Amino acid sequence: MRPVIEHRSAVLDLVTPVPTESRHVLEALGDVLAVDVVATCTLPRWDNSAMDGYAVHHADTAAAGPGTPVTLPVVADIAAGTSHDTPVAPGTAVRIMTGAPVPAGVDSVVPVEHTDGGTEHVTITTAPVLGAHIRRAGEDVNPGDVVLTAGTFLGPAEMAAAVSVGQSVLTVHRRPRAVVISTGTELVPVGAEPAHGQIPDSNSVLLAAAAHRAGCTVVRVGAVPDDPAVLAAVLEAHDGDADLILTSGGVSVGAYDVVKQALADSPGVEFVRVAMQPGKPQGLGRLAGGTPVLCLPGNPVSAHVTFEVFVRPAIMRLRGARDLDRPQVTAVAAEHWRTPAGRTQLMPVTLVQTGTRLEAHRAVAGGSGSHLVAGLARAEGLAVVPATTEQVLPGDRLTVMRTTS
Numbered sequence: 001m002r003p004v005i006e007h008r009s010a011v012l013d014l015v016t017p018v019p020t021e022s023r024h025v026l027e028a029l030g031d032v033l034a035v036d037v038v039a040t041c042t043l044p045r046w047d048n049s050a051m052d053g054y055a056v057h058h059a060d061t062a063a064a065g066p067g068t069p070v071t072l073p074v075v076a077d078i079a080a081g082t083s084h085d086t087p088v089a090p091g092t093a094v095r096i097m098t099g100a101p102v103p104a105g106v107d108s109v110v111p112v113e114h115t116d117g118g119t120e121h122v123t124i125t126t127a128p129v130l131g132a133h134i135r136r137a138g139e140d141v142n143p144g145d146v147v148l149t150a151g152t153f154l155g156p157a158e159m160a161a162a163v164s165v166g167q168s169v170l171t172v173h174r175r176p177r178a179v180v181i182s183t184g185t186e187l188v189p190v191g192a193e194p195a196h197g198q199i200p201d202s203n204s205v206l207l208a209a210a211a212h213r214a215g216c217t218v219v220r221v222g223a224v225p226d227d228p229a230v231l232a233a234v235l236e237a238h239d240g241d242a243d244l245i246l247t248s249g250g251v252s253v254g255a256y257d258v259v260k261q262a263l264a265d266s267p268g269v270e271f272v273r274v275a276m277q278p279g280k281p282q283g284l285g286r287l288a289g290g291t292p293v294l295c296l297p298g299n300p301v302s303a304h305v306t307f308e309v310f311v312r313p314a315i316m317r318l319r320g321a322r323d324l325d326r327p328q329v330t331a332v333a334a335e336h337w338r339t340p341a342g343r344t345q346l347m348p349v350t351l352v353q354t355g356t357r358l359e360a361h362r363a364v365a366g367g368s369g370s371h372l373v374a375g376l377a378r379a380e381g382l383a384v385v386p387a388t389t390e391q392v393l394p395g396d397r398l399t400v401m402r403t404t405s
């Protein structure tokens with residue numbers, strides 16, 4: 001059996017980042033930046049006041065105190081959005097608002113609370129420290145500084161940073177196109193009443209939603225029956241068009257394992273057994289037209305787990321993201337369970353914070369079965385138990401991949 005890490009590399013080797021395009025920053029939330037954002041200006045753009053108050057020459061006010069007030073004439077009033085372009089002479093002050101440019105000459109700002117708030121003359125009762133309350137040009141960014149690096153997800157703060165340095169059109173990777181196909185003659189479409197022996201096709205819903213959440217544009221084909229010719233035709237229809245095709249089911253050793261049968265003559269596709277539980281049977285490769293295909297097992301927990309461990313990182317690579325992996329936390333096992341020898345176990349868990357202790361509980365009490373689809377909905381993460389471990393004991397430290405966003 002192939003180790004998880006080795007299979008992950010083989011999956012990642014199938015994909016490269018999708019092409020880039022220009023996107024207005026207002027449309028770019030959640031996109032991945034493809035080119036660094038480099039500043040051509042300073043931030044702050046100019047020295048500006050951090051307080052509503054009075055800009056002064058420090059030397060004029062150094063002696064100010066409650067018993068020794070200093071009064072200066074106010075020669076200008078600078079609101080944010082305006083500027084005062086002539087140097088301020090010694091022995092005078094300007095009223096200034098937060099964010100307004102500090103004019104030449106003055107070197108300190110006295111907050112209005114330390115004055116009488118006058119508009120013709122101002123009386124200052126507390127001496128400022130030299131340079132007080134001035135936000136200096138370039139304190140944040142200088143021309144040539146890399147503000148955002150390629151591979152970064154554009155969230156609210158990243159969008160604000162780009163706008164602040166004057167970049168309103170960004171180069172991002174377009175969204176990858178994923179096609180999701182589930183297989184199995186037992187499957188009925190969403191909303192249809194299953195007869196005995198039939199079940200709703202939950203995997204195409206799960207995988208389409210997961211791919212969408214990971215940033216793909218998704219075509220959910222739905223369920224294809226266990227007929228290799230039908231499946232081969234569906235695969236061919238999307239080959240060359242999609243960036244990634246996902247199938248579920250039909251990859252183990254059953255008599256009707258349709259994915260294996262449909263791809264049996266595809267030289268670019270192989271079926272392997274990965275040393276993990278759940279998720280052992282996996283298919284991967286390229287279709288004749290070059291489209292990467294990942295064939296996941298049909299058990300719903302297996303489909304979920306292997307989406308998280310293999311497919312999501314591949315989607316992140318397609319998207320050009322720098323970080324391919326989910327955040328991981330360390331949690332303490334709250335209970336005992338057995339794990340299969342020689343296979344990495346990925347146990348769906350809920351996480352409970354008790355004081356400083358983060359506890360991992362199995363999402364389904366007593367269960368690690370790959371059919372426990374409803375229990376999966378409770379899971380907040382997957383505890384990764386190494387292949388060398390045979391049982392988890394209460395109090396054991398576990399690495400947990402968080403899967404809830």
Ligand SMILES: Nc1nc2c(c(=O)[nH]1)N[C@H]1C(S)=C(S)[C@@H](COP(=O)(O)OP(=O)(O)OC[C@H]3O[C@@H](n4cnc5c(N)ncnc54)[C@H](O)[C@@H]3O)O[C@H]1N2
Nearest residue numbers: 182184200201202203204249250251252280297298299302
């Ligand atoms: N003799 C063996 N049998 C099985 C082995 C094995 O090594 N030897 N491996 C088991 C493991 S592990 C897994 S995982 C499954 C994988 O099987 P397939 O990928 O071929 O999946 P199916 O047989 O098509 O389905 C398995 C299971 O999942 C249900 N299913 C399938 N598709 C969906 C869907 N779209 N929505 C909801 N549920 C779905 C299906 O009804 C089955 O119950 O094989 C084991 N067997």
Ligand code: MOO
Nearest residue numbers: 278279280302370
């Ligand atoms: O590997 Mo299967 O995915 O254990 O249920």
